[in-house]
Amino acid sequence: MSEYTKHDTSGNSVGLVEKKFVTLADSPNEIVLDSGTRLGPITLAYETLGQLNSDRSNAILITHALSGDSHMAGYYTQEDSKPGWWEIMIGPGKAIDTDQYFVICSNVLGGCMGSTGPSSINPATGRQFGLDFPLITIGDMVKAQKLLLDHLGINQLLSVIGGSIGGMQVLEWSVRYPEMVASAIPLATTTRHSALAIAFNEIGRQAIMADPNWAGGHYYQGKFPDTGLAVARMVGHVTYLSDEAMRIKFGRRLQNKKDLSFNFDGDFQIESYLRYQGNKFVRRFDANSFLYISKAGDYFDLGSKFGDDSDVLALASATARFLVVSFTSDWLYPTYQSKALVKAMKKNGLDVSFCEIKADCGHDAFLLPNPRLSSLVGKFLERIYRERSGRHAL
Amino acid sequence: MSEYTKHDTSGNSVGLVEKKFVTLADSPNEIVLDSGTRLGPITLAYETLGQLNSDRSNAILITHALSGDSHMAGYYTQEDSKPGWWEIMIGPGKAIDTDQYFVICSNVLGGCMGSTGPSSINPATGRQFGLDFPLITIGDMVKAQKLLLDHLGINQLLSVIGGSIGGMQVLEWSVRYPEMVASAIPLATTTRHSALAIAFNEIGRQAIMADPNWAGGHYYQGKFPDTGLAVARMVGHVTYLSDEAMRIKFGRRLQNKKDLSFNFDGDFQIESYLRYQGNKFVRRFDANSFLYISKAGDYFDLGSKFGDDSDVLALASATARFLVVSFTSDWLYPTYQSKALVKAMKKNGLDVSFCEIKADCGHDAFLLPNPRLSSLVGKFLERIYRERSGRHAL
Numbered sequence: 062m063s064e065y066t067k068h069d070t071s072g073n074s075v076g077l078v079e080k081k082f083v084t085l086a087d088s089p090n091e092i093v094l095d096s097g098t099r100l101g102p103i104t105l106a107y108e109t110l111g112q113l114n115s116d117r118s119n120a121i122l123i124t125h126a127l128s129g130d131s132h133m134a135g136y137y138t139q140e141d142s143k144p145g146w147w148e149i150m151i152g153p154g155k156a157i158d159t160d161q162y163f164v165i166c167s168n169v170l171g172g173c174m175g176s177t178g179p180s181s182i183n184p185a186t187g188r189q190f191g192l193d194f195p196l197i198t199i200g201d202m203v204k205a206q207k208l209l210l211d212h213l214g215i216n217q218l219l220s221v222i223g224g225s226i227g228g229m230q231v232l233e234w235s236v237r238y239p240e241m242v243a244s245a246i247p248l249a250t251t252t253r254h255s256a257l258a259i260a261f262n263e264i265g266r267q268a269i270m271a272d273p274n275w276a277g278g279h280y281y282q283g284k285f286p287d288t289g290l291a292v293a294r295m296v297g298h299v300t301y302l303s304d305e306a307m308r309i310k311f312g313r314r315l316q317n318k319k320d321l322s323f324n325f326d327g328d329f330q331i332e333s334y335l336r337y338q339g340n341k342f343v344r345r346f347d348a349n350s351f352l353y354i355s356k357a358g359d360y361f362d363l364g365s366k367f368g369d370d371s372d373v374l375a376l377a378s379a380t381a382r383f384l385v386v387s388f389t390s391d392w393l394y395p396t397y398q399s400k401a402l403v404k405a406m407k408k409n410g411l412d413v414s415f416c417e418i419k420a421d422c423g424h425d426a427f428l429l430p431n432p433r434l435s436s437l438v439g440k441f442l443e444r445i446y447r448e449r450s451g452r453h454a455l
Numbered sequence: 456m457s458e459y460t461k462h463d464t465s466g467n468s469v470g471l472v473e474k475k476f477v478t479l480a481d482s483p484n485e486i487v488l489d490s491g492t493r494l495g496p497i498t499l500a501y502e503t504l505g506q507l508n509s510d511r512s513n514a515i516l517i518t519h520a521l522s523g524d525s526h527m528a529g530y531y532t533q534e535d536s537k538p539g540w541w542e543i544m545i546g547p548g549k550a551i552d553t554d555q556y557f558v559i560c561s562n563v564l565g566g567c568m569g570s571t572g573p574s575s576i577n578p579a580t581g582r583q584f585g586l587d588f589p590l591i592t593i594g595d596m597v598k599a600q601k602l603l604l605d606h607l608g609i610n611q612l613l614s615v616i617g618g619s620i621g622g623m624q625v626l627e628w629s630v631r632y633p634e635m636v637a638s639a640i641p642l643a644t645t646t647r648h649s650a651l652a653i654a655f656n657e658i659g660r661q662a663i664m665a666d667p668n669w670a671g672g673h674y675y676q677g678k679f680p681d682t683g684l685a686v687a688r689m690v691g692h693v694t695y696l697s698d699e700a701m702r703i704k705f706g707r708r709l710q711n712k713k714d715l716s717f718n719f720d721g722d723f724q725i726e727s728y729l730r731y732q733g734n735k736f737v738r739r740f741d742a743n744s745f746l747y748i749s750k751a752g753d754y755f756d757l758g759s760k761f762g763d764d765s766d767v768l769a770l771a772s773a774t775a776r777f778l779v780v781s782f783t784s785d786w787l788y789p790t791y792q793s794k795a796l797v798k799a800m801k802k803n804g805l806d807v808s809f810c811e812i813k814a815d816c817g818h819d820a821f822l823l824p825n826p827r828l829s830s831l832v833g834k835f836l837e838r839i840y841r842e843r844s845g846r847h848a849l
Contacts, residue, residue, distance in 0.1 A: 096717040196717040256701035256725040260693045263726045266719065267689060267733070271682035273667055288665035292686065295661060299654045304789070307650035313756065321754055323490040323590040325660065325746060329753070331650040332657045339661070352719060359723070360715055362707065392786075395698070 072154045074144055075110050078135035082106050082175060085208040092204060098195035105209050106131045106175025107167035110151060111159035113215070118450055120215045121157060121442070122206060123147065123166040124223030124230035126428075127297070127354050128346060130174035133166040134159075149430045156439035161446065162219065169230075170205040171197040171354055173347035180281065180347045190349075192278030197353060199226070199361040203233045210241070217241055219446055221381075222438070224248035224427035225394070226358045232402075235379040236363065244445045245381040246438060248427040249391050251398040252363035252372050252405075258393055261300050262355040265293030269348045278349055290348040291339030298338050303390035303423030307331060372405035379406070383413040384441045386434065388426035414441065466548045468538055469504050472529035476500050476569060479602040486598060492589035499603050500525045500569025501561035504545065505553035507609070512844055514609045515551060515836070516600060517541065517560040518617030518624035520822075521691070521748050522740060524568035527560040528553075543824045550833035555840065556613065563624075564599040565591040565748055567741035574675065574741045584743075586672030591747060593620070593755040597627045604635070611635055613840055615775075616832070618642035618821035619788070620752045626796075629773040630757065636775040638839045640832060642821045643785050645792040646757035646766050646799075652787055655694050656749040659687030663742045672743055684742040685733030692732050697784035697817030701725060766799035773800070777807040778835045780828065782820035808835065 084102045086092055091101030108131045113120060123133050125146070134151035136144055151157040157164055168176035171194070179194035186193070210216070218241055221234045228250025235245045254262070272289030274280055302310075311331040315321070322328050327336060364371025383406055387399035396417045406413040418433050420426035427434065478496050480486055485495030502525045507514060517527050519540070528545035530538055545551040551558055562570035565588070573588035580587070604610070612635055615628045622644025629639045648656070666683030668674055696704075705725040709715070716722050721730060758765025777800055781793035790811045800807040812827050814820035821828065 098717075192719070253707060255698060256705040256707065256723070257693070257696075257698045259707070259723050260689075260701065260725050260729060263721070263723075263729055264686060264689045264693065267730070268662055268665075268686045270719070271662075271666065271686055292658060292662045292665055295654075295658045296690065299651070299658065302651075304649060304651045304786070307654065311650040313647060313650065313653070323492075325586070325664070325750065327657070329650070329653050329657075331654050335654060335657055336661070356719065392698070 072152055074148060075135040075152050075159050077139070078108050078110060078132070078137065078145070080106055080108055080131060080137065080175060083209060083212055085205065085212060087204075087208060092201075092208070094195055095198040095200045096196055100177070100195055103170060103177040103205060104175070104181070105167045105170070105177075105205055107165060107209055108132060108145075110134060110164040111162050113163040116450075117215055118217060119161060119219055119446065120163045120165060120210075120217065121219050122210070122221045122234070123151070123157070123164060124206070124221060124227035124234075125166060125169065126223070126225035126227045127351070127358070128342070129227065130172065131166050131168045132174075133164070146428065150435060150438065156435040157222065157442065158439070162442070165209070165213070167206055167209055169202045169354065171202065171350060171357065173350040176205075178347065179278065179349035179353055189279070189281040191281065192349065194349070194353065196356060196360075198357050199229045199233050200237065202357065203230050203237055206230070206234075207238055207241075218243060219449070220244040220246060220442060222246040222248070223250075225250055225424065226354065229358065229361045232363055233361075235381045235383070236375055239378050239380045242381040243449060244383070244441070246384045246386070246441065247402070248386045248434075249388055249394050249424055251394045252375075252402055253361060253365075254359050255398075258300075259359045261296055261393075262359055265296050265355060266352050268292035268296070269352060275348060278352075280348075285343070286348045287343040290343045290346065290351060291336075293348075293351055294342040295335040295339045298335060300393045301423055301425040303392060303421065305390055305421045306423045309421065372402065373408045376405050376409045376411065379409065379411060381411075382445060383411060384437065385413060385415045386427070386437065387417045388420040388424070389417060390421050391424040391426060393424040466546055468542060469529040469546050469553050471533070472502050472504060472526070472531065472539070474500055474502055474525060474531065474569060477603060477606055479599065479606060481598075481602060486595075486602070488589055489592040489594045490590055494571070494589055497564060497571040497599060498569070498575070499561045499564070499571075499599055501559060501603055502526060504528060504558040505556050507557040510844075511609055512611060512613065513555060513840065514557045514559060514604075514612055516604070516612050516615045516628070517545070517551070517558060518600070518615060518621035518628075519560060519563065520617070520619035520621045521745070521752070522736070523621065524566065525560050525562045526568075527558070540822065544829060544832065550829040551616065551836065552833070556836070559603070559607070561600055561603050563596045563748065565596065565744060565751065567744040570599075572741070573672065573743035573747055583673075583675040585675065586743065588743070588747065590750060590754075592751050593623045593627050594631065596751065597624050597631055600624070600628075601632055601635075612637060613843070614638040614640060614836060616640040616642070619644055619818065620748065623752065623755045626757055627755075629775045629777070630769055633772050633774045637843060638777070638835070639775040640778045640780070640835065641796070642780045642828075643782055643788050643818055645788045646769075646796055647755060647759075648753050649792075653753045655690055655787075656753055659690050659749060660746050662686035662690070663746060669742060672746075674742075679737070680742045681737040684737045684740065684745060685730075687742075687745055688736040689729040689733045692729060694787045695817055695819040697786060697815065699784055699815045700817045703815065766796065767802045770799050770803050770805065773803065773805060775805070776839060777805060778831065779807060779809045780821070780831065781811045782814040782816075782818070783811060784815050785818040785820060787818040
């Protein structure tokens, strides 16, 4: 029995965690990517929380979104002021209960937080890959995660959970390695980007590539394309919010001023907020990784091999139990996309629960404290775990 | 009786038109801007179509949006392949019937198509103003238009018509010079930008100012900030469309390819479209004018002087008859904003007709052929003209 309130988003933290690194390959010394290119061996940075039980049946894989990393919860040091990106959901007594489950999260292939990506050293040149890094897909990210699980000796996942581009990885897992996936929770995601989503990503990429410091992607010895990346992040932030969220959060409120300045300093709080977010992002993220991961999101099309009615055919191989969640004000991955996904699952006779959560904070909702989301995910996991292990989760 | 079908968007063109220029001021040699700064004398570029009648009662002012200009319809030369920006609405037998009305359109103050703006020569330095140009407001644009009408000897407008930022000018006209405005048609507009609209404008401005060629706004002797301006235009284009419009127009269709390229060339048609629009724009538009006009849009707040319930109080001075039009898929200026405007008008007992037109093409709808819009505007103008002149418009 846990001493914490179940699914409490403000509950205890896992405390200190350690980032680990592992070198992986599937053919002798490399992996074959979806594009046909060979890369490797690759490194994945990952973190684990909780304890793997004796029958190895309590492992949960967390997949992160564009700007996330392996640091899902807890702190690296006592001095850290900020915990991992999904602290509200992962920890003792929380929805993804580290008292019960062994939770794994790795930085995606193509990322810049410890896993092999465009800012890694290219063994062929001794310099950073830059744009010589091959294009990677959501499938490639998942393949790399599978190698990590092999390394950890895990051949069964109680669940795969992620939102946005992380949700795409969840869907890819469920059809690429169905025998390994007992349940899957795709949040605020889609089986394929709309033209609108591609458009915003492309604007971000163009902003980066328009920055002269980008230098064709080989900027690591000089100045970084910070201004381009900041604009890309600003675009992203607008798509993560919603009209309603911005009206509530900012409206037309002025920044530290009573009157309009009649200059271009930025009168409105929304302007200051976007500039702040843009500038903060460039201190922690690599511009080329933004290009590669956003492109992987645009390329993702769950059923592209199958033509018409492709999602239904793609999901024919899936066996997982699904919990699909969308958010009312998410206009990047609107509910109608999740509903189409659920329909395709049902056509395959899959066990799927669906919930559209009322939230006015847009696409970002899956990253923000939400009792409904915590409860849904917590109870779903308990049910799956209880059914599979034949014992009570508490 | 016109020989053309009434309100036919594909009807005859006005043919050749001439752009004219006029120097204007209100105090001896300058105008006082809303910011308190003095500027002048100013130049406005303008065009007129049709004939002013003997009692000067048939004048209509057209106000343009961010990237528009005085060239509302017709062609400058026989060789021109493209007519003015509202050719579908303005011409013989069209909704804004040049057989009946004397139609005027000027490039806004702050623009770059012949009117005084940041790319004009600053008399104090002999160089282009750049960022030494004072910030202008929607009110300043309207004040300049009023001086143009004084110059033309027109003290009564049958109507003021415009969409988007042009619609803001329409609203400003109706409260700043109510005695001159018999009717007003604000299309796809708002009394104040939402945080979302400000956010997109700010991203465009940041993209421009992040371009090293921008050089603090003083780029006219060197390279122009084309890459920044192109990104700003790409952002704009996404906001002018809609999720639905993009799905229909582009979906995930690939550009000239059967398979994904696995590089950053731009696989999807939406990517090529945005790049094309961005590159096309920089050939005809000044980056600083983008900064100034978008800022004027963000600053606009019809009732800012009046505090709470400000639109109602602001519109207390209006006497015009209004036709307010919004479009279902416009998410930059959503229908709820037009409905709030109409409510504020009704609270003042104003004569207002409102129509939300079903259109899947987003904010851009007011610029695209739409029989419903043409019919609404055409009939509204006929009614007003008939009532005021005591004779039949046909």
